[in-house]
Amino acid sequence: MRLGLDSEKQNNKKLLLNILAVLCVPLNACTHFPKAIPPSEQHIAIPETTTSRAIPPLAVAAPLPPPPKATKASERYSIVVNNVLAQEILFALARDAKLNIEIHPGITGTVTMNLIDRTLPEILDAIARQVDMRYELNGGNLAIMPDSPFLKSYQIEYPNVSRNAKNSINMSTNIAVIGKGQAAGGGSN
Numbered sequence: 757m758r759l760g761l762d763s764e765k766q767n768n769k770k771l772l773l774n775i776l777a778v779l780c781v782p783l784n785a786c787t788h789f790p791k792a793i794p795p796s797e798q799h800i801a802i803p804e805t806t807t808s809r810a811i812p813p814l815a816v817a818a819p820l821p822p823p824p825k826a827t828k829a830s831e832r833y834s835i836v837v838n839n840v841l842a843q844e845i846l847f848a849l850a851r852d853a854k855l856n857i858e859i860h861p862g863i864t865g866t867v868t869m870n871l872i873d874r875t876l877p878e879i880l881d882a883i884a885r886q887v888d889m890r891y892e893l894n895g896g897n898l899a900i901m902p903d904s905p906f907l908k909s910y911q912i913e914y915p916n917v918s919r920n921a922k923n924s925i926n927m928s929t930n931i932a933v934i935g936k937g938q939a940a941g942g943g944s945n
Contacts, residue, residue: 833879834872842867842887846900849879855898862902863889 833852837845842865850857853876865887871879880891888903 830875832873832875834874835879836870836872838868839866840868841865842883842889845883846898849876850898853898855893855896857898857900859900860902863887863900 831853833849835845835849842863843859845867846857846859846863849855867883867886869882869886871882874882877893880893884890884903890901890903892899892901
């Protein structure tokens with residue numbers, strides 16, 4: 757009997773859903789659609805060609821920067837030497853490069869090299885690899901010194917700012933005794 761009641765309830769639910777669906781269709785038919793919006797009168801009209809604003813002038817391209825100035829190509833030298841004193845080569849280089857030269861008396865040793873079409877700094881670097889020396893080229897002056905430690909100062913730009921700092925440390929310690937202690941006493945017999 758129980759099976760019959762369950763199937764009857766399911767049939768009633770299906771019937772109720774079908775009736776509800778049939779009733780919703782006419783309700784939807786009762787709704788009204790909004791009227792179409794008529795196009796405006798200016799929709800197809802040609803706008804007036806005259807305006808009160810002036811037309812701006814045409815844009816002018818920005819001028820190109822001037823071409824870079826040609827830099828003077830550094831002179832190149834060729835050196836072919838075999839077991840020649842370093843001081844003699846340095847004097848000859850300074851004479852050909854039209855430089856003033858200062859050579860420290862501690863510069864000794866011989867140089868053997870074959871350098872073709874090199875700049876003056878490249879030649880000086882090659883000589884410095886064979887002889888213990890360092891050089892400074894300032895304008896028209898060439899200074900040759902032994903390769904030893906030296907002091908050099910540099911100018912460093914930094915903001916001129918003063919700074920104050922203050923630190924403080926606070927510490928608190930509490931020690932407390934909780935409870936009273938009782939001394940153990942001996943008993944009498």
